[in-house]
Amino acid sequence: MILKVDADAYESEKAAAEAQQMEDGELLSTGIPxxxxxxxxxxxxxxxxxxxITHRKERQLSGKDWVLQKDxxxxxxxxxxxxxxxxxxxxxxxxxQMAGEANARAGGYALLSLDHMxxxxxxxxx
Numbered sequence: 001m002i003l004k005v006d007a008d009a010y011e012s013e014k015a016a017a018e019a020q021q022m023e024d025g026e027l028l029s030t031g032i033p034x035x036x037x038x039x040x041x042x043x044x045x046x047x048x049x050x051x052x053i054t055h056r057k058e059r060q061l062s063g064k065d066w067v068l069q070k071d072x073x074x075x076x077x078x079x080x081x082x083x084x085x086x087x088x089x090x091x092x093x094x095x096x097q098m099a100g101e102a103n104a105r106a107g108g109y110a111l112l113s114l115d116h117m118x119x120x121x122x123x124x125x126x
Contacts, residue, residue, distance in 0.1 A: 056083055063094040 021027035033041070059065035065083040070076070079095070080087045091099075100113035112120070 059083060061094070063092065063098050066092050066095055 018027060056065070060083070065081050066079050067082060068077055069080045069087075071078055076089070078087050078089050079092055081092070097115075100116050104112040104116060109117075
């Protein structure tokens, strides 16, 4: 025995049932975006990810990712890296280097740190 089914009628009934279930809150619609929109969203994601990486690298190189905090138990100051979660008691190397360069700019070669002076002299031709 062969069972004949009207496919159009079946699809119509199915669509009506789904619409009723969505109206009743029993079925959720996700609204799947088109492939074109997915591509645009991917490009936006890639741009924002690159911007975040660039911003983090800028903070690392400038020392802006380090903030001075106070220890709750002892009250002593310590340096906290907001990006990595690292905490240190002594000022981080990048901040020491930035301070040394700022001093050198303000006072000339006389205030240049030994580290900076050695690097500068090593670059000079003999």
